[in-house]
Amino acid sequence: MVDTLGTHFNPLAEDPYPFYAQARLEQPITFCPELDVWLITRYADIQQVLLQPEVFSSRNTLSSSVTFYPQTLEALIQGFLPVPIVLNSDGEDHRRFRVPLMRAFAPARIRALEPYIRAIANRLIDGFIADTHADIIRQFAYPFSLEVVLQLLGIPSHDIEKTRVWSHDWLTLMSMQLSVNEQVACAHSTVAFQHYIAELMNQRRVSPQDDLISTLLHDSDEASFSENELVIMIQGLILAGHESTTNMIGTGLLLLLEQPERWQNLCLYPAQIPATVEEILRFDAPIQMFARVTTRTATIGDITLPDDASLLLIYGSGNRDAAAFPNPDTFEPKRSSNHHLAFGHGPHYCVGAALARLEGHIAFDVLCQRLPQLRLVPDQTLSHIPTLLFRGYQQLDVAWT
Template identity: 35%
Template sequence: MHDQTPSDLVAAMDPSRAAFHQDPYPVYAEARSGAPVAYVPSTGIWVISGSAEAEEALRDTQRFCNRYNLHSDYPLSDECLRVLENSHFTEQAIFNVDPPDHARMRGLLTPWFGRSNLSTKLPLIERVVGDLIDGFIDDGQVDLQARLAYPAPMTLVCNTLGVPVSDHMRLRELCDQWVALLALPLSDEDQIAAAHSVVELDAYCGQLLSTREQSPEDDIATELARSVRIGRATRGEAIAIIRFLLFAAHESTKNMIVHTVHNLLRDRPLWEAVVNDPALIPNALEEGLRFEPPIQGMTRQTTTEVTIGGVTIPPSARVHVIIGAVARDPARTPEPDRFDIGRPNGARHLAFGLGAHYCVGAPLARQVGRVVLEHLVARIPGLSLRKGFTPRFTQGGYIFHATWRSA
């Protein structure tokens, strides 16, 4: 192993620092130019921030495996692990499986997120977004995240999965606990509480499969139940897939919407340009995905000793490929710290991944985001930020950069 990252930069890269999770981009810039591959002792994680190195790692599933993507970034207590024995916490799902099994699992979901199926979903998307805006349009002010950016994708993902509306809020709480166990340094007490939430969440997903075995519907849970019956997937895999989709599909879309709308409103002429020409919306969304990637980092584990970017990473090392750092690389994007909805190569980002693990739900996320922005500019063209508004970001490790509450 050889890593000569300056100690002050290593300290700045600690994701528990409030300054880091509020605005990680200056740290990314320093790391990208001075230590594109670095070891952070406080986390035990190797961080890849260089663009070339990131693309190499994401494409190489032989040396950078996905199997441990959904393991915790931090050591779990013995009691926490005992609780998790009653769950499918470490089961393979589409996100944490390597070829050839990855193709099998992806094949279970691809038809649900393809263009033909999404076209049938468009009336539902329009109705859900329209109804949500109806609920606050006359209020004078609104928490757009709570009233629109979160419930719209959550409702649509749950509809696709087969989850009743009445269960949405509880499932969100359980999913948040699961992700905290993955990404945050929790106390032993909080680890145990989160582990019990994972057990409850998996039990819910298992019951959903059982329900669909008896009462099939036109949804993903029914397809997964059928796949288990005919041997295309194990029951544990099906439960893990449902759990993963419940969180990943709505969280990334919510962040995309919130970040894009905020950056448009922050620079008023940009918002007015989109109001006057809604054809700019698709590129505005792509710029939102580049400028503030909903998922900041993607997890990998080395299968052997790897030398990348002139740095040698040992085998079985946990690695985070920082998409947020690549997004602001000036060698990749001119003036990367400027939010520019007119970029000619707006979709040239890694927000949805790269290679075999490119996000299967990306088309749905883009469609939901487009409909949300189309409704907002048409129905509330005078939308503006509350005076003095400053977004606050929750701690998300190297994985998330998500808004939490306003200041």
């Protein structure tokens, strides 16, 4: 194959947007030999793929490029093995998973969480406000979004810390090529996570509560889930539900605080928070890309792809496409039309989008009220988490007086 722009693709680049812009202009569909995938970078092409699940399957969405050691595999088989769930299924199987989740994430249920979500935000700020400085990701964004999703699922509050560790270890296991000892340790942690979920499911079978796990177990007329499917799905919901929201809040705070007048304006006019959240999601999406695979020969633009070709839909690039967004490289909190791709598009549109938006609205509203003098600590080194799927900062130091 001739040399393509995709040869130079670095999925973990601190600033991938110059590459995205070059790709959209020169080779909007380009092959990356290192990852053995086609990169789809234009907004319209990404939408085309997302609207044709029968041609572009989701079955590889949760695939990992990590190589597991034999000792790691021995540990993992003591838990629950990967099976298709809502993110990596198609057709009737996808509908079987999605319908109960849509009931669980129904608008009325999400709205009912607002007082609890607001209380979490205020309690976390109470814990550090007297210090006049904080790592706002570690001390606010991460525990905030984790507690919200655990409350929805029905995870007891006294298990939040160990759930945080398990979730972090699982993401690390699936995202990074670790040493054998590190990988095995993360595998044992992942298996402990799965067995904890299975035991919690057993408790909810006997004593249902008003939570998502009970809903999945007892309100599934259209879905007969195996225990393996439920464990893997709940495990995935915990990870996706808090990682993406954590990154949205952390990235949003940086965008707002690096030009202080943006933060000051938001504090003065909190009615602008919803539009600001949408612009954060567009400008630097917390989920940058999703995988698909062709089910037959398929054409996108002027490129014909063979059967079983792997694709990476670069949401972060589509969200900066000038054909879809005026002044795409400018952060405009008051942008009037914002049909971004941060939550996907089509049949796989994120079922948790309403919850993520509500969390964003409440987080920024409470921060504006409690910390209107928030500012960045100068001269700090910012770096992104080293994962392919999620994009967000590892740390963000802020101060106030």
